[in-house]
Amino acid sequence: MxxxxxxxxxxxxxxxxxxxxxxxxxxxxxxRAAAGHGFAILPRGAGTKLTWGTPPDRCxxxxxxxxxxxxxxxxxxxxxxRVQAGLxxxxxxxxxxTAGQQLxxxxxxxxxxxxxxxxxxxxxxxxxxxxYGAPRDLLIGITVVLADGTVASxxxxxxxxxxxxxxxxxxxxSHGTLGLITEATFRLHPLPEAAAYVTxxxxxxxxxxxxxxxxxxxxxxxxxxxxxxxxxxxPVSVCLLFEGTTDGITERVTRMREILGEGAxxxxxxxxWWGRSVAAAGATALRIAFAPGALPSVLDAVDExxxxxxxxxxxxxxxxxxxxxVLEAGLTAQTPPDVAASFVAAVRRRLSAPPGWGDLPGGSxxxxxxxxxxxxxxxxxxxxxxxxxxxxxKNQFDPAHLMSPGRFAGGI
Amino acid sequence: MGGSTNGAVAPAPAxxxxxxxxxxxxxxxxxxxTDPRQLRTYECDGLTTYxxxxxxxxxxxxxxxxxxxxxxxxxxxxxxVARGSGTGLSGGALAPADGxxxxxxxxxxxxxxxxxxxxxxxxxxxxxxxxxxxxxPFGYFYAPDPSSQVVCSVGGNxxxxxxxxxxxxxxxxxxxxxxxxxxxxxxxLAWIGDGTCAPTGYDLLGAFIxxxxxxxxxxxxxxxxxxxxxxxxxxxxxxxxTDAGGAAVSAIIGxxxxxxxxxxxxxxxxxxxxxxxxxxxxPGAGAVLIxxxxxxxxxxxxxxxxxLALCEATGATEIRVADDPAERAxxxxxxxxxxxxxxxxxxxxxxxDGVVPRTALPDVLRKISSLSREAGIRVANxxxxxxxxxxxxxxxxxxxxxxxxxxxxxxxAILDVCIEHGGSITGEHxxxxxxxxxxxxxxxxxxxxxxxxxxxxxxPTGLCNPGKIFPTPRLCGEVxxxxxxxxxxxxxxxxxxx
Numbered sequence: 001m002x003x004x005x006x007x008x009x010x011x012x013x014x015x016x017x018x019x020x021x022x023x024x025x026x027x028x029x030x031x032r033a034a035a036g037h038g039f040a041i042l043p044r045g046a047g048t049k050l051t052w053g054t055p056p057d058r059c060x061x062x063x064x065x066x067x068x069x070x071x072x073x074x075x076x077x078x079x080x081x082r083v084q085a086g087l088x089x090x091x092x093x094x095x096x097x098t099a100g101q102q103l104x105x106x107x108x109x110x111x112x113x114x115x116x117x118x119x120x121x122x123x124x125x126x127x128x129x130x131x132y133g134a135p136r137d138l139l140i141g142i143t144v145v146l147a148d149g150t151v152a153s154x155x156x157x158x159x160x161x162x163x164x165x166x167x168x169x170x171x172x173x174s175h176g177t178l179g180l181i182t183e184a185t186f187r188l189h190p191l192p193e194a195a196a197y198v199t200x201x202x203x204x205x206x207x208x209x210x211x212x213x214x215x216x217x218x219x220x221x222x223x224x225x226x227x228x229x230x231x232x233x234x235p236v237s238v239c240l241l242f243e244g245t246t247d248g249i250t251e252r253v254t255r256m257r258e259i260l261g262e263g264a265x266x267x268x269x270x271x272x273w274w275g276r277s278v279a280a281a282g283a284t285a286l287r288i289a290f291a292p293g294a295l296p297s298v299l300d301a302v303d304e305x306x307x308x309x310x311x312x313x314x315x316x317x318x319x320x321x322x323x324x325x326v327l328e329a330g331l332t333a334q335t336p337p338d339v340a341a342s343f344v345a346a347v348r349r350r351l352s353a354p355p356g357w358g359d360l361p362g363g364s365x366x367x368x369x370x371x372x373x374x375x376x377x378x379x380x381x382x383x384x385x386x387x388x389x390x391x392x393x394k395n396q397f398d399p400a401h402l403m404s405p406g407r408f409a410g411g412i
Numbered sequence: 413m414g415g416s417t418n419g420a421v422a423p424a425p426a427x428x429x430x431x432x433x434x435x436x437x438x439x440x441x442x443x444x445x446t447d448p449r450q451l452r453t454y455e456c457d458g459l460t461t462y463x464x465x466x467x468x469x470x471x472x473x474x475x476x477x478x479x480x481x482x483x484x485x486x487x488x489x490x491x492x493v494a495r496g497s498g499t500g501l502s503g504g505a506l507a508p509a510d511g512x513x514x515x516x517x518x519x520x521x522x523x524x525x526x527x528x529x530x531x532x533x534x535x536x537x538x539x540x541x542x543x544x545x546x547x548x549p550f551g552y553f554y555a556p557d558p559s560s561q562v563v564c565s566v567g568g569n570x571x572x573x574x575x576x577x578x579x580x581x582x583x584x585x586x587x588x589x590x591x592x593x594x595x596x597x598x599x600x601l602a603w604i605g606d607g608t609c610a611p612t613g614y615d616l617l618g619a620f621i622x623x624x625x626x627x628x629x630x631x632x633x634x635x636x637x638x639x640x641x642x643x644x645x646x647x648x649x650x651x652x653x654t655d656a657g658g659a660a661v662s663a664i665i666g667x668x669x670x671x672x673x674x675x676x677x678x679x680x681x682x683x684x685x686x687x688x689x690x691x692x693x694x695p696g697a698g699a700v701l702i703x704x705x706x707x708x709x710x711x712x713x714x715x716x717x718x719x720l721a722l723c724e725a726t727g728a729t730e731i732r733v734a735d736d737p738a739e740r741a742x743x744x745x746x747x748x749x750x751x752x753x754x755x756x757x758x759x760x761x762x763x764x765d766g767v768v769p770r771t772a773l774p775d776v777l778r779k780i781s782s783l784s785r786e787a788g789i790r791v792a793n794x795x796x797x798x799x800x801x802x803x804x805x806x807x808x809x810x811x812x813x814x815x816x817x818x819x820x821x822x823x824x825a826i827l828d829v830c831i832e833h834g835g836s837i838t839g840e841h842x843x844x845x846x847x848x849x850x851x852x853x854x855x856x857x858x859x860x861x862x863x864x865x866x867x868x869x870x871x872p873t874g875l876c877n878p879g880k881i882f883p884t885p886r887l888c889g890e891v892x893x894x895x896x897x898x899x900x901x902x903x904x905x906x907x908x909x910x
Contacts, residue, residue, distance in 0.1 A: 078769040133583075146862065152862035154862075158835050158836050159800075160579070160799045160839035161836040161839060162838050162841075162843075163851065165623055167863060169615045169617075170616075170619040173615050190665075216639060221641075221708050221711075248710040248711040252711075289606070289611065291526075325529075326610045357524075360607050362608070364608070386613070389602060389616060392869040393616070409613040
């Protein structure tokens, strides 16, 4: 344990201490002791996603997972790996690749991808979520430490397992508010023999939706269907990823190009924008989740809101998983905070019409990351369905509200 | 039975029949069953060794009615249990003796097939197969396909997180649900999940699916639909032994091929299937493997060639390939009939469900074989070879004294073997009442305690399907977690403890 310093600050809050347990038992003792003093705890892996979410209410102790960084067991024959939460995604990928396997989660190109624990806690996923899902879909076992020091495991190391409640899924995407993730077990996939990308420019969102639909309906089974649109009025680039056998890819790509028509190009490398956030650090990125068929409505909502609020100033970039129904909208770092805040609220209002099944929300708009001045002015996560139930869960797992207080949806 | 908690509501002592008039007001008199002869229909689910006739059964037709029933039960402190088609194999729908059985068979509308968004909304009583049938005209299907899919309900699938033969590639129910409307134990109707792949807040959807009806009752289900594969290739390969079959499976997985399904049956299971449905699997085979590949034709053809070569290389004595849907159905007929088929070669049987890491299968099968010999009880093995999910069928003659007990004992010993090898006590049938005694063998006290925090959040009064999954219910409202070391107040010096 050491005192916190300026480099440890989270949204300007410098923790009193930073601790780095070397074992799960040490982590449990640490949290139990911290609970005795009522310390608010923030888990930290590589710190790549610490700026995601709302600034915490309090931050007394940062618990670093960097010493919990081992591959505990890689059962290649079973396509299963069990790791400690502080292992980085890049190091895990390297280990698994030696056996021709992968944890099928994309990390942003050119980064360490953060730690396994951070990826699970934030539910981070990339283009290939269309085929493989998000971290929760690949997680088969977990070990956590609760705020009072209780160590608990759920799931196991076999893919088929319905014994007990799936606490792993509960913790996935919980942003550190239920407890500290110390170990995770995942199901793996074989690394594909080959991959290819097919790109086609579309004049507008309607065309992009048609292209994405054509790709999925084609039965050629793309692993990803992404779009990129740098600013309103510019063409929408659609890019599809195909994975499989070398010869199989060749056939499928040829067929896909036939279906998409002129303008469709194939290549072995992804476009430069592939898998990267639409907004760099210091800029603002929104995440919009929607039913895939609503793609044109989402782009219209973003562009028309921008044009109404601040024509010429707001020119949002859009990028992401059109096939799966998750996009990012990006505002530049120069966007005035009040304009950015109004934009978030207005887009959210515009997209909030339910699809006709009672009060099923049908989608969401959340701020992934933004400068502090903007975060202070917006509702980062937006309205929360089943808020009462979520608070009930929080109050059971962390009754003293010590784990990342205030970081999450609904004020949790 | 009932809530033994210091939770929110202090339940008033009541017996179930007293609530009948109130239930009749909610669902109409015709949908309230109090006649003992009619109630016998509901005395067990697919696990017939556990029977309990409910005091009352109700058949709601709308989500609002379900919520009202839950409220009515909550007000007087009566336990309630949901039942779909009653095909469950762990007694998850075992009725409460002095409580209300809520049967969802009248809630069977396919509300909408939303092909543009690759999803559909259905009521919980819709059968699993009916979802795929409704989606088929649009070129889609609902991927989780338990063998009982003609009968089993999607609501039940949600409760058990059902898989099916094709879950090796396509995943389980939890991978195919985008939203649930739930009648919560609090009495309100709420949506969890928002119909998209990235909802805000906690993944309550992931926690609810597979919770075996203990956290609430599903009233509407938004399912993800999957594009029908361009090509399907099915082959049946006979091997001299399960070891040889297992080696073939290892070779296939090791070659980087991920089939949609890999099933194995041993000689005894084959014998039973033949007696039941005349599937004409290769006679004398020590094991048969069914491998199914699906996906783009360009990939399936190449994968199929590899699988064929690997089966030959690992000693397949005969390989049959399906060239059309009729031949495909013929290959699957024996496997699909396997559980019921053993009834042809044995007066009684136990269907067990356990999981081991796939690579441990040869050892585990040997161990089961040796336990079977020691006990003098036959075991037929059917299993999902791709993911290590075993279904040992423990065969016995219940007219012979002691055999039923020895069979139960053997069935339990098999679960112990699964746990020893780092597996699970249930791969898809659930814990229910049948396996709650095994939960402490698989999980520690802290693990079970922590899981039950979830239960306390959803159902503090413990009325929703009580007595299932956990052998010892947790008291809600007590401070969670085990006490180890000094109380925090002692540590901080505020109190002394004597």
